[in-house]
Amino acid sequence: MTTSTRVPAAQENPDAGTAPPHPVSLPPADTPLPAARRDILPLLLVPAVALAVLPFVSLPSWVTLTVAGLAMGMMMFIMASGLTLVFGLMSVLNFGHGAFISVGAYTATLVLLPMRSWLEMDSLAANLGVLGLAVTVAMVVTALIGWAFERIVIMPVYGQHLKQILITMGGMIVSEQLINVIWGAEQIALPLPASLRGAIFLGDAAIEKFRLLAVVVGLLVFAAMFLVLNRTRIGLLIRAGVENGEMVEAMGYRIRRLFVGVFAAGSALAGLGGVMWGMYKETLVAHMGSEVMVLVFIIVIIGGLGSVGGCFIGALLMALVTNYASFLAPKFGLVSNIVLMIAILLWRPAGLYVKGRQ
């Protein structure tokens, strides 16, 4: 386009000495700004995987498996999104992210266990009210801890990857032990609220109620994140920071403040995910966070470090594949996520979506 307009422009004044040697031609005013190419191939992967399994299982079990996979994927996404956002913005990979998951779940027990009678009530409103309170408390506490963690532990080691890995690992060890000190080393039972127990039936397919709630919450979180990142000023700054942090700083924005805000938000999301995951498992142990972290890392790798959209797709993909694989071939289910990761990385070596400076 540009070359075709340039050539006639040069021919119009071939011998004018005052004209610049390479006349600049501007595109017409109504030309749209260059936009990033839309990349929808990864988006199609999730339905493709789900449909590919359909011939091998009966329809009711397919529905059950798919809903279970979606629910697990949504919970995983909630836990992983904070990690990938923090990595994208600050280039800090927080190996201690799992600690926030555990802390969130344990903090929720501070509300849920004393108010157990409310959970036993057979009213959805009361159940969800207590649950909402517990989640709020857990998120506030993990956000505060995240804020402190960023200031005390991570701030001195910005830009040093090796030390970051070691320090955050150390932070995770210490916080797991502290959980044991505060709440005791025995595992804590966390029963589901009365109205979320059991399953509803769609034809022959059983769908557990809690899984439906997990899907709804996951979708809400994704929608909220998407809107914040794409429709608000803060989101604009965050996206700009992911692309080029120094430039944002040069524009006069205090990127450190953005860092700590995003870190606290990511920790709060981990706390929310921890509460959901704890209710899903119905028991809490101090190392539940570090166990989940393995899956979270795989998701973040699959999605592409720093990409929220990739993280969402990666979480759904991994959870679905794990669910299908462990139903069809239980032994293979154990390694299915590694196989999935390798397959994705062979296709796209940096993950599904690449963000920022790699």
Added chain:
Amino acid sequence: MLVKLLSADLPRSRLLAAILVAIFLGLLFAPFLFSGARPLNTAATICIYIVLVASYDLLLGYTGIVSFAHTMFYGIGAYGIGIALASVEEPTWGIALAGLGLALVLTVLLALLIGLFALRVRAIFYAMITLAVASSFALLASQLSDFTGGEDGRTFSVPELLSPGFTLMESEVFGRAVDGKLITYYVVFFGALLLFLFLLRLVNSPFGRVLQAIRENEFRAEALGYRTVVYRVWANVLAALVAALAGALMALWLRYVGPKTTLGFEVMTDILLIVVIGGMGTMYGAVVGATLFILAQNYLKELMGHASEALAGVPMLAAALHPDRWLLWLGVLFILSIYFFPVGIVGKLRLRSYLKR
């Protein structure tokens, strides 16, 4: 002679030299210095951990690679010997060596595969991928119970020379019967010593210098004409091989393999703690760190138990001093040492004597 054995990498600090000699002599004469099974067990664990941690230091301290798959290779070595010996009625050396050989081949293949796959990208990527692979491997080992014995692991008997019932001679030597346990201890000790000296030789060779160059400035090392990917993959393979051999020694000593003792994530965090506290980038850091750590693991817990009982009235503090919470204090020490003396104990000692000069 001694200089040559140590590959000209001397302690360079009088205090450090004294500590190292003390550790060496203590481990060499451990069966005669202490009586009972527990001290000998501690000594053998120290020997094996020194090798395991030193091989990890080759990656973390010398090359600047963070790997979480080191326990996987350690476990492969242990399971190689364990499964081979558990599968036969009459344990022989041939079977043990065949099992070890297979384990080593698997180790090399896996290390090459992971290395070629993940070492081309950034350090952080490698750390995550190894974490994922290692935990899946551990899960697999605990689930394939027909083959590996599952969570319970496998106990097996070792070749007759090493079995506890065997006695080499009738008379006692320095008040100690020369039985299979003693011979096993010395197999472990000298095996560990050889592997350690090999690692020391490796890091002080031109190859080791290139690894250090990669750690300091990868871009520059590449600009000087070294193919850094090849060096990193080789470092990975060699470290994995040594870790597998350490695992084999551990299996011989315990006459048992299980996921908890070899593949567990706790083992990995132990290794990390030891490397950092002992001193990254020095092989002697592994010696000092492993000795301190294992001694603390075995004996500090008792001390903490007493302290916890003494403080039984104070609610939080008593729980924090409970023997099971000893990792809490080591974790705090770990974080503090990364901030305030990242060179570790050995680096600190060397720095002090360097400044004195």
